[in-house]
Amino acid sequence: MREAHAEIEKLGARVIAVGTGADWQAQRLMDEGMPFPCLVDPEANLYRALDIGRMGWADLLRPQLWRNYVDAFRRGGRQGRLTGDVRRLSGLAIIDPQRTLRWVHRSDTVGDYPPIAPVLTTLADVTRSS
Amino acid sequence: MTAVGERLPSVELRTASGERVELGAFLDRMLLAVAVRYYG
Numbered sequence: 816m817r818e819a820h821a822e823i824e825k826l827g828a829r830v831i832a833v834g835t836g837a838d839w840q841a842q843r844l845m846d847e848g849m850p851f852p853c854l855v856d857p858e859a860n861l862y863r864a865l866d867i868g869r870m871g872w873a874d875l876l877r878p879q880l881w882r883n884y885v886d887a888f889r890r891g892g893r894q895g896r897l898t899g900d901v902r903r904l905s906g907l908a909i910i911d912p913q914r915t916l917r918w919v920h921r922s923d924t925v926g927d928y929p930p931i932a933p934v935l936t937t938l939a940d941v942t943r944s945s
Numbered sequence: 946m947t948a949v950g951e952r953l954p955s956v957e958l959r960t961a962s963g964e965r966v967e968l969g970a971f972l973d974r975m976l977l978a979v980a981v982r983y984y985g
Contacts (some may be wrong), residue, residue: 816979828975833958834967836983842961844983853983854958854966861956861968866946867980898983910976914952924979925982942975 819931820850825889826942828909833861835899859900867906867921874924879900907934909941917941 816830823830830851841853851925856862874880907929909918918937920929947953965966968978 816977823977825976828977829971829973830977830979831971832979832981834981834983838959838961840962840983841974842977845961852960852971854960856958856980858957861958862980864947864953864956865978865980880981883962901982903982905982906980908978908980910953910968910978912972912974912976916947916949916953918974919949938975939975945975 816926816931817849817850819935822935823938826938828938828942835859835862836914837898837901840896840898857899859903862903863907865906865908865916865919865921869900869902870924871902877924880924880926883924890906909938911945913943917945 818831820830830842831853832844832849833854833856834853835856838855841855844853861867904924905922905928907920908916911917918941920934922928953968956983958968960966
């Protein structure tokens with residue numbers, strides 16, 4: 816998302832990151848150059864509004880989760896300290912200025928993010944149609 | 946739960962410095978909200 820930020824802004828949109836983790840983690844991301852606001856959602860308000868769920872313990876055994884970890888590791892990602900709701904899944908949502916949910920991706924397991932190209936295409940489409 | 950095409954309810958978030966902020970504060974234009982897991 817960091818790499819696509821300039822293109823997202825060119826489309827007239829803005830980005831926020833929201834996590835259930837600690838405020839110091841959000842601050843550190845911004846201090847390290849994340850070009851958009853990193854917010855904290857300790858009560859999982861956005862997650863509930865978007866119906867982004869939580870992993871069951873059995874989901875830890877799913878091969879796709881471990882494949883995602885390996886892929887992230889190969890890209891240079893390293894597991895740090897887990898804070899907040901460690902079983903909370905992730906997601907992406909496009910919301911228009913009238914608060915209407917235009918598109919949402921709800922992850923199925925840890926690391927299940929859609930490729931950025933179709934997200935940008937969808938963002939361009941909904942921006943044009945609004 | 947909000948379905949695609951429906952309006953989101955009020956969503957209170959917090960900044961990294963602990964201030965309460967409503968989602969609407971970021972809706973002056975189209976918004977891509979990324980709900981992530983913070984690590985590290």
